[in-house]
Amino acid sequence: MTKTSGRAKKEGAKRTRYTSYIAWFWAVFALGILAAVLLFVLAGQGLLGPMPTFEELENPETNLATEVISSDGKTLGKFYYENRTPVIYEDLPKHLVQALVATEDQRYYQHSGIDALGTLRAVLFLGTRGGASTITQQLAKQLFTENVASNAFERIVFQKTKEWVIAIRLERQYTKEEIMTMYLNKYGFGYQGIGIRSASNIYFGKEAKDLNPEESAVLVGMLKNSSLFNPVRRPELVEQRRNQVLKQMEKNGFLTGEEKDSLQALPMQIVFTPQGHDEGIATYFRVYLQGFMRDWIAKNPKPEGDNYSIYRDGLKIYTSIDSRMQQYAEEAVEMHLSNLQKEFDHQNRNNKTAPFRGINEIEVSSIVNSAMRSSERWKTMAAQGRSKEEITRSFHEKRQMQIFSWKGAKDTVMTPRDSILYYKSILQTGMMSMTPQTGEVKAWVGGIDFKHFKYEHVKQGKRQVGSTFKPFVYATAIDQLKLSPCDTLPMSRYTIEAGKHNNSGDWSPRNSNGEYGGMLSLKKSLAQSVNTITARLIDRTGPGPVIEMLGNLGIDTRNIPEGPAIALGTADLSVFEMVNAYSTFVNEGVYVKPVMVTRIEDRNGTVLYRHIPETRDVLSAEAAYVTVNLLEGVTQNGSGVRLRGNSAGNQEVYKRAVTGYPYDFKNPIAGKTGTTQNQSDGWFMGMVPNLVTGVWVGGEDRAVHFQGIQYGAGATMALPIWGIYMKKVYANKELEVSSEAFPRPDNLSIQIDCDLFDEKEPAIRGIQDEREF
Numbered sequence: 001m002t003k004t005s006g007r008a009k010k011e012g013a014k015r016t017r018y019t020s021y022i023a024w025f026w027a028v029f030a031l032g033i034l035a036a037v038l039l040f041v042l043a044g045q046g047l048l049g050p051m052p053t054f055e056e057l058e059n060p061e062t063n064l065a066t067e068v069i070s071s072d073g074k075t076l077g078k079f080y081y082e083n084r085t086p087v088i089y090e091d092l093p094k095h096l097v098q099a100l101v102a103t104e105d106q107r108y109y110q111h112s113g114i115d116a117l118g119t120l121r122a123v124l125f126l127g128t129r130g131g132a133s134t135i136t137q138q139l140a141k142q143l144f145t146e147n148v149a150s151n152a153f154e155r156i157v158f159q160k161t162k163e164w165v166i167a168i169r170l171e172r173q174y175t176k177e178e179i180m181t182m183y184l185n186k187y188g189f190g191y192q193g194i195g196i197r198s199a200s201n202i203y204f205g206k207e208a209k210d211l212n213p214e215e216s217a218v219l220v221g222m223l224k225n226s227s228l229f230n231p232v233r234r235p236e237l238v239e240q241r242r243n244q245v246l247k248q249m250e251k252n253g254f255l256t257g258e259e260k261d262s263l264q265a266l267p268m269q270i271v272f273t274p275q276g277h278d279e280g281i282a283t284y285f286r287v288y289l290q291g292f293m294r295d296w297i298a299k300n301p302k303p304e305g306d307n308y309s310i311y312r313d314g315l316k317i318y319t320s321i322d323s324r325m326q327q328y329a330e331e332a333v334e335m336h337l338s339n340l341q342k343e344f345d346h347q348n349r350n351n352k353t354a355p356f357r358g359i360n361e362i363e364v365s366s367i368v369n370s371a372m373r374s375s376e377r378w379k380t381m382a383a384q385g386r387s388k389e390e391i392t393r394s395f396h397e398k399r400q401m402q403i404f405s406w407k408g409a410k411d412t413v414m415t416p417r418d419s420i421l422y423y424k425s426i427l428q429t430g431m432m433s434m435t436p437q438t439g440e441v442k443a444w445v446g447g448i449d450f451k452h453f454k455y456e457h458v459k460q461g462k463r464q465v466g467s468t469f470k471p472f473v474y475a476t477a478i479d480q481l482k483l484s485p486c487d488t489l490p491m492s493r494y495t496i497e498a499g500k501h502n503n504s505g506d507w508s509p510r511n512s513n514g515e516y517g518g519m520l521s522l523k524k525s526l527a528q529s530v531n532t533i534t535a536r537l538i539d540r541t542g543p544g545p546v547i548e549m550l551g552n553l554g555i556d557t558r559n560i561p562e563g564p565a566i567a568l569g570t571a572d573l574s575v576f577e578m579v580n581a582y583s584t585f586v587n588e589g590v591y592v593k594p595v596m597v598t599r600i601e602d603r604n605g606t607v608l609y610r611h612i613p614e615t616r617d618v619l620s621a622e623a624a625y626v627t628v629n630l631l632e633g634v635t636q637n638g639s640g641v642r643l644r645g646n647s648a649g650n651q652e653v654y655k656r657a658v659t660g661y662p663y664d665f666k667n668p669i670a671g672k673t674g675t676t677q678n679q680s681d682g683w684f685m686g687m688v689p690n691l692v693t694g695v696w697v698g699g700e701d702r703a704v705h706f707q708g709i710q711y712g713a714g715a716t717m718a719l720p721i722w723g724i725y726m727k728k729v730y731a732n733k734e735l736e737v738s739s740e741a742f743p744r745p746d747n748l749s750i751q752i753d754c755d756l757f758d759e760k761e762p763a764i765r766g767i768q769d770e771r772e773f
Contacts, residue, residue, distance in 0.1 A: 357707060511532055
C-alpha cells in the first residue's frame with residue numbers, strides 16, 4: 001500500500017505539473033495574441049510611428065521625373081530628384097509580372113497583404129528558406145514606413161507591424177495590378193534609375209513594354225538587392241541571379257523546362273544607357289530647356305497657387321527636336337571634329353604659344369590667369385580661406401585627373417594649369433537645324449561634350465559671322481532696288497568716305513584673293529565672297545536698312561554698330577540667330593519664330609501649355625527667292641562647291657582634314673561659308689527647301705585657330721559637318737527632307753537665268769553709274 005500510495009502521489013504531481021505547463025502555454029499564447037493585437041492597434045493609431053492617412057493612401061507622395069520627349073516620341077532626357085517615370089500595368093510585359101510573382105511572392109494573388117504561410121516559414125527556419133515580406137509589404141515599406149527604431153528588436157517588431165498594417169490597408173485600397181505597378185514604379189535599380197521604366201532604359205536601352213523574358217528576369221533579380229546584383233559591375237553574379245529567376249518561373253508553371261533551358265543559355269546582353277544630366281543626347285538643348293521651364297513656371301503657377309517643379313511633378317515636355325536628326329547631328333560633329341582636332345594638334349607641335357597664335361607670352365599668361373581665377377578650384381580654395389599665392393601654387397602641382405578626349409574620358413597626370421591649356425586647345429562647335437516653314441528646331445548641338453564643356457554655343461555663345469553676313473546686305477539691296485543675280489558690278493577697289501555712314505575714317509575693304517579687275521554678277525560675287533562688291537551694295541542701301549532687316553529676321557541688333565563694316569561680318573551673332581534669319585529666306589520672306597517646346601502636360605496628361613506660332617512678313621517672296629538663288633550659286637561655283645564632289649580646292653588638304661568626303665550631293669542646295677580674321681571662326685549655313693542648318697566651329701578663345709586659310713576656312717572647319725549630317729538625314733527616308741528645287745514664286749519679275757547675259761557688260765537693267773555702288 002505504501003509503495004502504491006507513493007507512486008500515485010508522484011503521478012498526481014506529474015499531472016499537476018503537466019496541467020500547469022499547459023496552462024502557462026495557453027497563457028503565454030493568449031498574451032502573445034493579445035500583444036500582437038495590441039501592436040496592431042497601436043500601429044493603427046500611429047503610436048508606433050507615423051502612419052499614412054486615408055488621403056495619403058489614396059495619393060501616395062512620390063517625386064516623379066519630368067520627361068523631355070522628342071517629336072518622334074523618344075525620351076531625350078529627364079529632370080529629377082529621383083529618376084522615376086511611372087508606367088501603367090498595361091505596359092508591363094506578362095513575363096515581367098510572372099517573373100516578379102514567381103520570385104518575390106508566389107501566393108501574391110491568394111493573400112490579402114500578409115502571407116501567413118510565408119511568415120510562419122520565416123519564423124520556424126529563421127529566414128533561411130526565404131523571407132516573409134509580400135510585394136504589398138515591400139511597397140508599404142517603400143512608401144510609408146520610417147525606420148525610427150533604436151535597436152534591432154524594435155526594428156523587427158515595430159517596423160514589421162507597421163508594414164503589416166499598411167499592407168492590409170493598401171490591399172483594401174488598391175487592386176493587385178495597381179499594387180504591383182506601384183511597387184515596380186517605386187523600386188530603385190541604381191544609377192539614378194527609380195522604377196521599372198527608368199531601369200529598362202538604363203540597362204537595356206528600351207521601354208519596359210519592349211523587354212524580352214530574359215531581360216525581365218535580370219530586372220526582377222535585381223529586386224533582391226540592386227547594389228549587389230548590379231549588371232554593370234557584377235555581370236556574372238547577375239547572370240546567375242537571372243537564371244535563378246527563370247528557374248522560379250519554371251517551378252511556378254510560367255515556363256516549360258525547354259523554355260527555361262533555352263533562356264538560361266542566352267548570354268546576358270546589357271545596353272548600358274545612363275540617364276544622368278550629363279549623359280544621353282541633346283544635353284545642351286536640355287540645359288536651354290531648364291531655362292525655358294524656369295521662365296514658364298514663374299508665369300504659370302498651379303491652380304492652388306504653388307509653383308510647378310520640373311524635378312518632382314512628373315511633367316511631360318514635348319519638344320520639336322527629332323531624336324534621329326539630333327543623333328545624326330551629334331555623330332556628324334564627332335566624325336569631323338575628332339579628325340580635324342588631329343590636324344590642329346599636329347600644326348601646334350612646334351608652336352611656342354600653343355594652342356594660341358598671334359599673341360605673345362604676356363597675353364597667353366593673361367588668358368590662363370583669367371581662366372584660373374574663374375575655375376571651380378580657385379573658387380573652392382578661396383572659400384576655404386586660402387591665400388592667392390597658395391591657390392596659384394596649386395595650379396602648378398601635378399595631380400591625377402580625368403580629361404576629355406575624342407576616344408573617351410582619359411585618366412592622366414598633369415598640373416591644373418596644363419589642363420587649362422589642354423582644354424583651350426580643343427575645337428568647339430555649335431550646330432542647329434530648323435524647319436523654316438514651322439520654326440521647329442529639329443537638332444541642337446551646343447558643344448562637343450557637356451560633361452567637360454558646359455558653355456553652350458547655339459544660343460548662349462556669339463561669334464563673328466564673317467561672310468555669312470553678306471546675304472543680309474544682298475537681300476536688303478534686292479528688296480530695295482529689285483536687283484537681279486545677273487546684274488554685274490566691278491571688282492575694283494572701293495572706298496566709303498569718312499562720315500558717310502557713321503564711319504569714323506575712310507573704309508576701303510580688300511578682297512581676300514587680292515584680285516580687283518573685271519566685272520562679276522551678283523551671283524558670282526556672293527559665291528566668291530567679293531568684299532568690294534558687298535561694300536558697293538551697303539553704300540547704296542545704307543547700314544540702317546540692313547540692321548532694320550536683321551531685327552525683323554529675329555536678330556538682336558542692340559550691339560551691332562550702324563556702320564558699313566558690318567557688311568563683312570564683324571558682328572557677333574549666335575548660331576540660333578543665324579539659322580532663324582536664313583530660314584526666312586527659304587520661307588518666302590515670312591519670319592517664323594523658332595519653337596523648341598510644342599506643349600507641356602502634367603502627370604495626368606492635362607495640357608498646361610501649347611505653342612502658338614508667331615509669324616511676320618519681312619521681305620517679299622520674290623526678294624527672298626532671289627536671295628536663295630544667289631546662295632545656290634555658292635554651292636555651284638563658290639566655296640560650297642565641295643558639297644558636289646572632287647572638283648575644287650586643294651583636295652589633298654581637304655581629304656586630310658575632313659571625314660566623309662566627297663559628299664556628291666546632286667540636289668539643289670543654297671548655302672554660305674564664313675571665315676573671320678585669322679581663321680578664328682569657321683561657319684557654314686546650308687539650306688534645302690524644308691531644312692536650314694547652321695554650323696560654327698572655332699576655339700574657346702579667338703586666339704586659338706589654324707595657322708592658314710587652307711584648314712581654317714569655314715569650308716574646311718564647318719561645311720563638312722553639314723555634309724556628313726545631311727547624308728545621314730537623306731539616307732533616312734522617313735524624315736522626308738526635301739531634295740527638290742526651292743519653290744519659285746508665281747509671276748517672278750526679276751531675272752535669275754544669268755546664262756542669258758554676257759557678264760563682261762558693265763551694267764545690266766539700267767544701272768549706269770557704278771559709283772552709285
